[in-house]
Amino acid sequence: APVASAAGLSPRRMLEQSFADYTAGQYPLAIQGYEAFLRTFPTSDQADDAQFMIGESHFSARKDTDAVAAYNEVIKRYPSGNATPDAYYKRGLVMERMGNADGARDSWQQVVKVFPETDAGRLAKQGLDRLAARKP
Numbered sequence: 001a002p003v004a005s006a007a008g009l010s011p012r013r014m015l016e017q018s019f020a021d022y023t024a025g026q027y028p029l030a031i032q033g034y035e036a037f038l039r040t041f042p043t044s045d046q047a048d049d050a051q052f053m054i055g056e057s058h059f060s061a062r063k064d065t066d067a068v069a070a071y072n073e074v075i076k077r078y079p080s081g082n083a084t085p086d087a088y089y090k091r092g093l094v095m096e097r098m099g100n101a102d103g104a105r106d107s108w109q110q111v112v113k114v115f116p117e118t119d120a121g122r123l124a125k126q127g128l129d130r131l132a133a134r135k136p
Contacts, residue, residue: 011041015050027057048074048081055087059094067094085111085120092127105131 009017018033034050034057041047055070071094074087092107108124108131115121 011037011044011046014040015046018050018053022053022057022060025060027061030057048078048083051077052083052087052090055090059090064094064098067091068098085115085118088115089120089124089127092124096127096131101131101134 014033014037018030018037021027021033022030031054034054037044037050038047044050051070051074055067055074058064058067058070068091071087071091074081074083075091078084088107088111092104092111095101095103095107105128108127111118111120111124112128116125
């Protein structure tokens with residue numbers, strides 16, 4: 001498999017290449033690119049986005065445990081980052097997919113509480129409503 005290289009690439013170009021790999025379904029290559037971005041530009045304003053896309057790559061590859069870990073990193077490292085509400089929401093989706101309704105509920109309750117006016121907050125509210133409708 002090809003290996004992502006950061007040599008001579010601008011931050012923007014690194015993200016564009018990694019996203020191209022992601023959209024082509026080349027999830028391992030996308031993850032390598034985003035990880036290289038984080039090593040090369042750890043304090044970039046887009047570091048939270050790169051970490052989130054690592055989670056998205058794992059999510060798309062159905063590597064649920066790895067996706068949860070990547071979303072947790074967004075939440076832990078970038079608590080006020082623009083990708084954080086989405087990380088909470090997507091973490092809830094993964095947990096729901098894994099059959100962990102309590103984990104999904106906790107994640108969604110957090111995004112609704114802290115980021116209620118975001119798209120992720122509104123989607124999390126829908127997820128909570130969906131979980132509530134399933135309860136006997």
